[in-house]
Amino acid sequence: MDINNILSHCDHTLLAVDATWDDIKQICDDGLKYKTASVCIPASYVKQAAEYVEGKLAICTVIGFPNGYSTSAVKAFEAKNAVENGADEIDMVINVGWAKDGRFEDILNEIKEVKSACSGKILKVIIETCLLTDDEKKEMCRVVTESGADFIKTSTGFSKGGATREDIALFAANIGENVKMKAAGGIRSFDDAEDYLNLGCERLGTSAIVKLVKNQEVSGY
Numbered sequence: 001m002d003i004n005n006i007l008s009h010c011d012h013t014l015l016a017v018d019a020t021w022d023d024i025k026q027i028c029d030d031g032l033k034y035k036t037a038s039v040c041i042p043a044s045y046v047k048q049a050a051e052y053v054e055g056k057l058a059i060c061t062v063i064g065f066p067n068g069y070s071t072s073a074v075k076a077f078e079a080k081n082a083v084e085n086g087a088d089e090i091d092m093v094i095n096v097g098w099a100k101d102g103r104f105e106d107i108l109n110e111i112k113e114v115k116s117a118c119s120g121k122i123l124k125v126i127i128e129t130c131l132l133t134d135d136e137k138k139e140m141c142r143v144v145t146e147s148g149a150d151f152i153k154t155s156t157g158f159s160k161g162g163a164t165r166e167d168i169a170l171f172a173a174n175i176g177e178n179v180k181m182k183a184a185g186g187i188r189s190f191d192d193a194e195d196y197l198n199l200g201c202e203r204l205g206t207s208a209i210v211k212l213v214k215n216q217e218v219s220g221y
Contacts, residue, residue, distance in 0.1 A: 001194045003213060004035065004098035009197055011060055011089075011182070011205045013040040015157070024049055030210045038089055043082050049204030050086025060089035060122075063114065065165030068093030069126070072110040079117040083101060084210070085171045088158050089122040091182075091205075093156060104139050111147035111221045122163070124151035124182055124203070137167065138174050145176035151203065155185035 012034075014027045024045045031039040031053075038058035041049055050059050056213050063078045064070045079090050092114050098107050115123050125147070127140045134147070144152045150198055152171055154163040162185020183196040184205025 001197065002143075002218075006190065006193045006197065006209060007034045007206075007213070008214075009038045009204055010036045010193070010203065010209050011203055012036040012145045013157075013184075013205050013207045015040065015042060015062060017063070019045075021045065021048065025052065028053050028057060030214075034210055034213060036210065040089075040091065040205060041089075043078065043085075046082055046087050047085035049167050058088040059086055060091060061087045062126075062156075063092040064095075065089055065091075065093055066156040067124070069097060072113050075110065076113045076117040079114045079123075080119075083117070083119050083121050087121065089124065090118050091123045091124040091126055091153060093128065096128050097134060099116050099136050099140065100125070104123070107140070108143045108147055110140050111143065111149055115148050122151070123149045124153045125149045126153045126184075127155055128156060128159055129154045129167045130159050131163070134170060137170055141171060141174035141179075145179050149179070151180045151182045151183055151219075153182040153195050153203075153205065155206065157185040159185075163196065164198060167193060168196060168201060172200050 004014055012031045019190045024041050027039050038060040042059040043061045047063050061082045066077045094107050125144045154167055163183035180202040182203035187204050187206040188208045
């Protein structure tokens with residue numbers, strides 16, 4: 001698969017707790033140079049980044065991150081504020097405890113509330129697959145499908161596991177036609193990226209792919 005095609009599906013990500021503006025600016029520069037799908041950055045940098053890229057690159061941020069247990073009202077406010085600051089895409093974390101409790105209708109209502117707050121911007125729903133059973137993942141496929149969200153996403157990358165090929169296959173078998181898939185967490189090679197795209201993912205959450213391309217350039221390949 002052509003590397004430019006892979007890059008066009010990458011949400012080039014930096015969510016480290018100690019990320020500075022210089023770090024975020026570099027992520028934006030990389031996203032612009034390599035034409036990634038977006039850059040995914042902390043909400044506190046969205047306004048500055050949006051002004052910096054001047055509409056030439058999609059700005060994505062995370063809501064209820066990384067644990068997902070903020071109240072629904074707080075998540076909706078976060079989403080609304082991020083969009084007002086210039087975010088083009090929102091990745092929200094579900095309340096995993098509610099999923100373990102079987103409170104799937106509460107999760108559905110929360111996602112709908114956040115989607116409304118996004119004012120038409122893309123919403124991706126992180127379900128943290130490493131913490132759910134297969135039955136819970138299937139229920140979340142139903143919930144995300146019914147919610148009107150645009151994507152179902154595997155992972156934050158901050159829990160005990162990331163994307164797996166098995167989970168993407170489960171998603172593909174259980175989501176509706178209106179839902180796209182994003183794999184995130186542990187995508188560290190071109191082969192990983194190509195595998196997930198071939199399995200049907202529209203987006204990849206990763207910081208590694210751009211780094212690999214830059215390393216190849218330095219090496220003269």
